[in-house]
Amino acid sequence: RAQGGPIRIGVIHPVTGALAFSGAQGRVGAEMAIADVNAAGGIKAMGGAKLEAVLGDARSTPEGGVAEVERMASGNVAAFVGGFASGICLATTQAAARYDIPYLVDVGVADNIVTRGLKNTFRFGPGFGVISRVAIENLVAMNDAAGKPARTVMIVHEDSLFGSGLAGLLNRELPGKGFEVLETIAHPTPTRDFSNVALRIRSRNPDLVIPASYYNEYVLLARTMQQQRVRPKAIFSVLGGAASNYRFVREFPDAARFIMDCNHWVDGRNPSAQALRRKVDAANQFFTYELFLNYANIMLLADALERAGSADKAKLTEALASSTFSGHFMPYGPTKFENGQNSGAVPVVTQVLDNDIKVIFPASVAEAPAVFPVPA
Amino acid sequence: MRDHLAPVLIVLALLAGVPLVVDSNVVLNFLKVALMLALAGTGWNLLGGYGGQFSFGHAVFFGTGAYAVAVLQVRFGINAWAAFGAGIVLGAVLGLAIGWLTFRAGLRGSYFALVTLAFAEVARIIASVWPLTGAGAGILIPLREGFLTLQFGSRAEGYWFVLALLGIAMLIVRAIEVRRFGAQLVAVRENEDAARALGVDVLRVKLLAIALSGGITASAGAFYAQTFLYLDAGLAYGPWISVEALLTAIVGGIGTVWGPLLGALVLQALSELGKHLGGDAPGLGLVLFGAVLILVVRFAPNGIVGLARSLRPRRLARG
Amino acid sequence: MLDVTGLRAGYGPAEVLRGIDLTVRAGEIVAVLGANGAGKTTLNRAISGVIAVRGGTIRFDDEDIAGSRPAAIVSRGLIHVPEGRRIFPNMSVRENLVMGSYARARANRARNLDRVFATFPRLAERTRQAAGTLSGGEQQMLAIGRGLMAEPRLLILDEPSLGLSPLLVEEMFALIGRINAEGLSVMLVEQNVVQSLALAHRAYIIEQGEIVLSGAAEALAADPALQKAYLGL
Amino acid sequence: MLLSSDILIQAVANGLLTGAIYALIALGLTLIYGVLHIINFAHGALLTAALFAAFFADRVLGIDPWISVFALAPAFFALGYLLQRLVVWPASRGEDRAILLVTLGLAVIIENGLLFQFRSDTRTIDHPFGFDVVELGTMLLATTRVVAFFAAIGVAAALFVFLAMTDTGRAIRAVAKERLGAELSGVDVPHIYAVTFGLGTACLAVAACLLLPSYYVTPQVGNAFVLVAFTIVVLGGMGSVPGALAGGLFIGVVESISGLLYGETLGQLGIFLIFILVLLFRPQGLFGAKA
Amino acid sequence: MAELLAEAEGITVRFGGLVAVNDASVPVPEGCIVGLIGPNGAGKTTLFATIAGFQKPNAGSIRFRGADITRLPPHRRAALGIARTFQIVQPFAGLTVRENIAVGAHLRHAGRADALAAAEAVADRVGLAPLLNLPAASLTVAGRKRLELARALATEPQLLLLDEVLAGLNPSEIRDMIPVIRAIRDGGVTVLMIEHVMQAVMALAEEIHVLAGGRIIARGGPEQVARDPAVVEAYLGHGAAARLQGGAHA
Numbered sequence A: 001r002a003q004g005g006p007i008r009i010g011v012i013h014p015v016t017g018a019l020a021f022s023g024a025q026g027r028v029g030a031e032m033a034i035a036d037v038n039a040a041g042g043i044k045a046m047g048g049a050k051l052e053a054v055l056g057d058a059r060s061t062p063e064g065g066v067a068e069v070e071r072m073a074s075g076n077v078a079a080f081v082g083g084f085a086s087g088i089c090l091a092t093t094q095a096a097a098r099y100d101i102p103y104l105v106d107v108g109v110a111d112n113i114v115t116r117g118l119k120n121t122f123r124f125g126p127g128f129g130v131i132s133r134v135a136i137e138n139l140v141a142m143n144d145a146a147g148k149p150a151r152t153v154m155i156v157h158e159d160s161l162f163g164s165g166l167a168g169l170l171n172r173e174l175p176g177k178g179f180e181v182l183e184t185i186a187h188p189t190p191t192r193d194f195s196n197v198a199l200r201i202r203s204r205n206p207d208l209v210i211p212a213s214y215y216n217e218y219v220l221l222a223r224t225m226q227q228q229r230v231r232p233k234a235i236f237s238v239l240g241g242a243a244s245n246y247r248f249v250r251e252f253p254d255a256a257r258f259i260m261d262c263n264h265w266v267d268g269r270n271p272s273a274q275a276l277r278r279k280v281d282a283a284n285q286f287f288t289y290e291l292f293l294n295y296a297n298i299m300l301l302a303d304a305l306e307r308a309g310s311a312d313k314a315k316l317t318e319a320l321a322s323s324t325f326s327g328h329f330m331p332y333g334p335t336k337f338e339n340g341q342n343s344g345a346v347p348v349v350t351q352v353l354d355n356d357i358k359v360i361f362p363a364s365v366a367e368a369p370a371v372f373p374v375p376a
Numbered sequence B: 001m002r003d004h005l006a007p008v009l010i011v012l013a014l015l016a017g018v019p020l021v022v023d024s025n026v027v028l029n030f031l032k033v034a035l036m037l038a039l040a041g042t043g044w045n046l047l048g049g050y051g052g053q054f055s056f057g058h059a060v061f062f063g064t065g066a067y068a069v070a071v072l073q074v075r076f077g078i079n080a081w082a083a084f085g086a087g088i089v090l091g092a093v094l095g096l097a098i099g100w101l102t103f104r105a106g107l108r109g110s111y112f113a114l115v116t117l118a119f120a121e122v123a124r125i126i127a128s129v130w131p132l133t134g135a136g137a138g139i140l141i142p143l144r145e146g147f148l149t150l151q152f153g154s155r156a157e158g159y160w161f162v163l164a165l166l167g168i169a170m171l172i173v174r175a176i177e178v179r180r181f182g183a184q185l186v187a188v189r190e191n192e193d194a195a196r197a198l199g200v201d202v203l204r205v206k207l208l209a210i211a212l213s214g215g216i217t218a219s220a221g222a223f224y225a226q227t228f229l230y231l232d233a234g235l236a237y238g239p240w241i242s243v244e245a246l247l248t249a250i251v252g253g254i255g256t257v258w259g260p261l262l263g264a265l266v267l268q269a270l271s272e273l274g275k276h277l278g279g280d281a282p283g284l285g286l287v288l289f290g291a292v293l294i295l296v297v298r299f300a301p302n303g304i305v306g307l308a309r310s311l312r313p314r315r316l317a318r319g
Numbered sequence C: 001m002l003d004v005t006g007l008r009a010g011y012g013p014a015e016v017l018r019g020i021d022l023t024v025r026a027g028e029i030v031a032v033l034g035a036n037g038a039g040k041t042t043l044n045r046a047i048s049g050v051i052a053v054r055g056g057t058i059r060f061d062d063e064d065i066a067g068s069r070p071a072a073i074v075s076r077g078l079i080h081v082p083e084g085r086r087i088f089p090n091m092s093v094r095e096n097l098v099m100g101s102y103a104r105a106r107a108n109r110a111r112n113l114d115r116v117f118a119t120f121p122r123l124a125e126r127t128r129q130a131a132g133t134l135s136g137g138e139q140q141m142l143a144i145g146r147g148l149m150a151e152p153r154l155l156i157l158d159e160p161s162l163g164l165s166p167l168l169v170e171e172m173f174a175l176i177g178r179i180n181a182e183g184l185s186v187m188l189v190e191q192n193v194v195q196s197l198a199l200a201h202r203a204y205i206i207e208q209g210e211i212v213l214s215g216a217a218e219a220l221a222a223d224p225a226l227q228k229a230y231l232g233l
Numbered sequence D: 001m002l003l004s005s006d007i008l009i010q011a012v013a014n015g016l017l018t019g020a021i022y023a024l025i026a027l028g029l030t031l032i033y034g035v036l037h038i039i040n041f042a043h044g045a046l047l048t049a050a051l052f053a054a055f056f057a058d059r060v061l062g063i064d065p066w067i068s069v070f071a072l073a074p075a076f077f078a079l080g081y082l083l084q085r086l087v088v089w090p091a092s093r094g095e096d097r098a099i100l101l102v103t104l105g106l107a108v109i110i111e112n113g114l115l116f117q118f119r120s121d122t123r124t125i126d127h128p129f130g131f132d133v134v135e136l137g138t139m140l141l142a143t144t145r146v147v148a149f150f151a152a153i154g155v156a157a158a159l160f161v162f163l164a165m166t167d168t169g170r171a172i173r174a175v176a177k178e179r180l181g182a183e184l185s186g187v188d189v190p191h192i193y194a195v196t197f198g199l200g201t202a203c204l205a206v207a208a209c210l211l212l213p214s215y216y217v218t219p220q221v222g223n224a225f226v227l228v229a230f231t232i233v234v235l236g237g238m239g240s241v242p243g244a245l246a247g248g249l250f251i252g253v254v255e256s257i258s259g260l261l262y263g264e265t266l267g268q269l270g271i272f273l274i275f276i277l278v279l280l281f282r283p284q285g286l287f288g289a290k291a
Numbered sequence E: 001m002a003e004l005l006a007e008a009e010g011i012t013v014r015f016g017g018l019v020a021v022n023d024a025s026v027p028v029p030e031g032c033i034v035g036l037i038g039p040n041g042a043g044k045t046t047l048f049a050t051i052a053g054f055q056k057p058n059a060g061s062i063r064f065r066g067a068d069i070t071r072l073p074p075h076r077r078a079a080l081g082i083a084r085t086f087q088i089v090q091p092f093a094g095l096t097v098r099e100n101i102a103v104g105a106h107l108r109h110a111g112r113a114d115a116l117a118a119a120e121a122v123a124d125r126v127g128l129a130p131l132l133n134l135p136a137a138s139l140t141v142a143g144r145k146r147l148e149l150a151r152a153l154a155t156e157p158q159l160l161l162l163d164e165v166l167a168g169l170n171p172s173e174i175r176d177m178i179p180v181i182r183a184i185r186d187g188g189v190t191v192l193m194i195e196h197v198m199q200a201v202m203a204l205a206e207e208i209h210v211l212a213g214g215r216i217i218a219r220g221g222p223e224q225v226a227r228d229p230a231v232v233e234a235y236l237g238h239g240a241a242a243r244l245q246g247g248a249h250a
Ligand SMILES: Nc1ncnc2c1ncn2[C@@H]1O[C@H](COP(=O)(O)OP(=O)(O)OP(=O)(O)O)[C@@H](O)[C@H]1O
Pocket: C011, C012, C014, C016, C034, C035, C036, C037, C038, C039, C040, C041, C042, C043, C083, E137, E138, E139, E140, E141, E142, E143, E168
């Protein structure tokens, strides 16, 4: 590469097909971060070299992602960021590994993405195991703190990896922690109608409803529950599309109010997080976790480039593996990769309060106290 | 009879030489995916193109081949090659089962098309809830490169493998074309009653065709699983796979040996072209792809093979 | 009434009609005869606009209809009862007949239905049967009945006696004579040479897409060449 | 599991409400299928387009979908008519398998054109009756869906009468099976094809306007409904309007009940198992004529 | 009389309320040409369909070479040596004439080359040789009728069921076809034919069965049947009867 030329970064997301919304959000985050890095003077250790995004569309399939990896690898990218879905990430990391090009997984929560021994693969955010474990811990802790108002639970989950995995875990863990799981309802994505689910919830009248669904279904469920006058003591979701989505909060403030979610989220008190939030609002975009996780990943990559002082694959991989990056706005502390997984990464609990999304747990990063149980 | 196979063998040999002269992984990856689609399409074509039984659900075979190879390795520790073979057999057996249910009931035409679509959906739903297939979580084949594990280190090896599969499938189709079974299959496509009157056991012919078809398409699915190493219900049984299988065959030239291969290459190229022209704007590339697809249909109504034939001086029918 | 000059038509690369000249005058029955594949059906299709005309003119009531769409030609009262019946198999006998008055004579639908049922009592017995399950001969009756529903001014019949029992053939020819007597012009394509010539006023013989012989029916029937070629005498 | 009869009855009611919308979508499909003999792969994308149209009518022009339906139905009739006349017919030249590909191409274009233009956001409208319910004993039925139910039944009935009683309706059925015969009866075949396509598309516009108050819009949203609609078309008998209606209601109830008993995921299985069973024992569909 | 090759016995077929064939029996002696005539809608084609196995009879049985084949599917009957043509022709429209016939020939010839050679030989016999390479879709009605005949012949049948294969031919063409059919019989194939073209039936058939309203109303030699008042009344009409009488004397 010519000295002083831009450093090319492969930004791969599913921007067409079924996952288009999340993919597009992720792309926006990565592009914003790259613009910010460049505006701040580029990679100083490399003479102010600029970052350049090479955009790729995985078309919502693994093979689509791999085709992009191949194309970009032949176009000399220094690293990859993105993937979004676990299935895509599994395929793209593996393809990138053949070239030893470092790959930063943005969301892809499947645990085995980072347990396959691929030296090039790094995940900054928490994996599924951690998220679900922390979600249960947090739920129990919050319930205890509030005087155990919730005892009975119904779980509504989408039927792919994340929803069914979580439902399985909840069913195993919750009974030992003083909860009774009344019923577990799986639904496909998309589901056209939630009337019956609401009906069943109404008839069993649980204290707590735990939905684990993607955005559209989540919204339909919440709307239908409101319509059918189903009012549990709390709705506590995990990675639950709508409870950490400003569009939902804005469009259905009544249905969204007081919903809690254990999810990837920024440390809301962090100034750079607030700045990003403002910027996203100004750009008329929605501040979603796909967006800021990608942003954070680019920041992490920029830091590694600074330390490596080179875009060389081996050096960059080494710099990532030894990264102790703390200039991000996630509530994780400095990064520390163990077998490619950032061991400090944890989710937090957010709640819809005053038409905004606030972190309410753990206390160390909480912006507001939890409202639990929900006032009748 | 040898003469009939010669053109196929020559083209296969030429394709086999590609990795020796081209060392772009982009090209090899492109070809590899195209050949995989051609393989799925060749299976579809045997039943749909020659037999006239349009299936909208060939994903059911693709997915079954894929899941078989994954589940047998991961859950039962069976060797990858054996699992691959089992996947093909399973595809064929499933074909027999579906064929027996549908053809026996006299389903044909669009009814058959929609029933196969329903079978694919049933398979997708089952795979998304059955623990054996990993249910919603999907199933991951552990990454272990090597000949015995059927995971190829280099792009070229994977390419040759799928080329070999496609070659076998094409030779099978070609051989059928020039035999009694081929004539009967085509007769069934054209007019079942007339075929029956001429002593064709219509049910048997269709069953044999769907079994072969299922097996061939299952091999494409097995290859998919073995290449990307991860499967979930949507990837294995998604409706788009069924569409691609029929698209390659129809665009290339239905009921011809070459159709699926040409169709797959052209469609993949169009898709790349769309992507290229559409730039980074999501959707634009696919809009162009759709538009070109319609133009292809407009100007090559009998597929690319048909177009090529009409450009050549009229040949007397094969004798 | 119908005046065809220099008509050329065909399918794909093959030209089937190579310059046909033919007239049907008002009130006439004109028979068109010829061997298999001579182009009789192709001639009918070209006249009724189903296939493209490649040359020549077709004048109906002094207006050129070559190149018009079939629907427009039907509206003018030129009705073609096609070879092979082409009835609507999924619809009832009655609905088939009603479809006959789709483009013409809607107002007289009820009256014409009664007339057709009077002409073909067999159809009256089967008004609700799906047309596709009628026997071959019954389907032929239905096809003609459907054609009559449009109150044709010129009726083109393509092998109407095909597949009918001798008794019905007899009746069919009598029927054609009767409707002609009521003022309808008929162009009759037939293989039943003897009876056609007995009924028709004039006749044309087509061979390989060209008219090779024409004239008064009686004269043709006596023509030794024709007797040898078409009557098997 | 214990289920009170109250719940079962409400589930049946819910199923009927959903089923009516399915029926409407299936109606469009069955019409187009019946005449063009082809499965219109663009149906889902056109439904999506209709939903977008209804959405923007509401958001930009402030016209409630229940009002805008009176403009959108004719507009989509025209759209369907023109698509068939200007795209599908010329490109396919009436060849079945070419039509299949053309509609597939159209689907890709429409879906991705919408994605390109409007991005993949999920959009919803805030309907004045969006959260209202009709209370019927212990049942709470969403007002919007009750309205949709009656409207859908009305449209199906009107369509049935149209096909059975009018000349154009008969011409549609005639062209379906015997093109040459219809041409020679004076039917303008390309026109009838286009009318049919237009009617099928207009059904989608009605469905979209009824669906929108209780649903959402994304560039992929139509597909979920069309898969079910295919099932309904076969179940009811291809080309049969009463079949589509009965099939839609039936599938709605089956989905609802089996969803209630086995969960929504396996409930989907219920639909397809019924479908396969029907095909095996009554291949011509509930209302279909024997081949 | 020769031994019976095939026999339809007491066949009844109902379609809903309609009795299309009503207790009809037709014996077919080996080596003969047997005619089946009757008014339109009499049930002739339906009776054929039961013999060839396309239509299950509600009552009655079909025997072939003494064995009861009532339950055999059509393709098994074809293998035994029963071939039929369709009144409403059913060509393999997308295939050439040669390929059409070869499908029939494949019943007895596994090899492609053999089957094609056999197809050409058959085409020669029925006068389709010049059209071998044309797509079947481009044949005229009469051409399709010949094709029906050729395909059926190509299966090398012992019993050939011909459903109005002469319809649509003009008198001289019919005259040309008569020896073809006779030659088929002379080649050892028994023929059962439905035909409305009386000249041909009279010239060819050794025995004629007359079906009307689903019942056999008359049977016997051609002359005898043509004179039968019931047949004249129901089927021939007086004009045709008169012409036939005239022809017979000429
Ligand atoms: N659809 C078609 N495509 C191609 N060729 C055709 C088509 N229809 C007819 N032909 C050819 O055109 C020629 C004339 O056919 P046409 O049907 O007009 O004959 P005809 O005089 O009506 O014969 P017949 O007495 O058998 O009905 C024939 O050689 C036939 O093979």
